[in-house]
Amino acid sequence: MYWLIGLMSAGIFGLILTGIYMELQPDLGGTPRRWHKPAIGINLTLFATAQGALLLMGAQEVMAAIPATAASGEISIGLGLGIIGVGIPTALSTIAAGIAVGPIGAASLAVLAEKPEIFGRTLIYLGLAEGIAIYGLVMSILLLDKI
Template sequence: MTVLAKITLAAALLLSIAVPFGAFAAGEKTKGRYKTAIGVNVFLFMATIGVAAGLMFTGHAFAAEETAKAVNSAAGWGYLAAALSTGMSCLGGGIAVSAAASAALGAISEDGSILGKSLIFVGLAEGVCLYGLIISFMILGSL
């Protein structure tokens, strides 16, 4: 990995954090301001991921030898698969937990005797995240 690539990646990571919330911090607190900040943050984060993926799949980020480039390119796909399996399952699990937990809290506030039954549904939603993590460990173990 060249010095220029390291500087570019570090600058993109810092900008993806600093720009959205630093640039929009002053002024009136409106809902549109936060939407703009989140949009800019997502855009810069995806650009950083694109640069990192480009470095990962070209092999320049890990080694200079020809054989190591081929291995690292294949390993890059494995790392991407492991990251996606964990990330997407955690996103889905978070959405499921938010729905199940809010419904469980509403039900418990009306009848406290159903606490155990409602915790089962929240636990099942959290299990989705664990399944994704187990799959990513299996993928990483096969690399």
Template sequence: MIAWLIALPVLVAAFAGTRRLLRRRDKAALRWVLAADAALFSGALALLLVALSGGAAQAHTATAAAQSSGSGSAALIGAAIAVAGASIGAAIAVAYTGAAAIAALSERPELFGRAMVIVGLAEGIAIYGLVVAIILIGKS
């Protein structure tokens, strides 16, 4: 958590600097952007190497924790997948049905009730994913 509190302002500053350089549209700006990208990539790679070389002590405690909560962690992963999949599916469904509903309402305003029912049914997919996640978490 502390690493994110330190890294987040650096990333925001790098992003703001990159946007400012891209507005200039010359070759020097492109070189600066590529240098900033290389620096961010090397920093991310260094952070990944530090995280992966945590040592045997962390691996032993993580293994012990995973063995003690075997089915609980599987249920949580399943709940996360259920919510994520249902939310993505609902987003796609609402995008298409919402666009079609707006198009239909522009021609015939009296279709408002029917259009909102269809969009609401598409949104119900996310609620089903949430119900499945609650059931899975309750079983862990």
């Protein structure tokens, strides 16, 4: 299994080296470089093949393993619904925080371009918007303690 990880690493390393070379070497008089497309294609194919083989081998190991539920017992429907209910505040609050941070971040960058001295104030607004996610996480932790 370690050889698959090595193949994946080689594919990613090849992509990175090709990207660095393409970035550092200037285009010579508009002549196309003919080896770039095959090099990127080979590295992507190598990575995708190794990833697929790793998933296949990992799935076979999981199927051959002793079931984890045999030792821990069954989870009831009520407990499962309770755990889902604990996750809902975190999910909704992180979605709301993402919706809030987007416009606030864009507006604060626009304002900072004109008035750099109000950086602290914009940072406070971003922190308040991000606090929405923290509140949801705290609520989930408190609810998880009740189960």
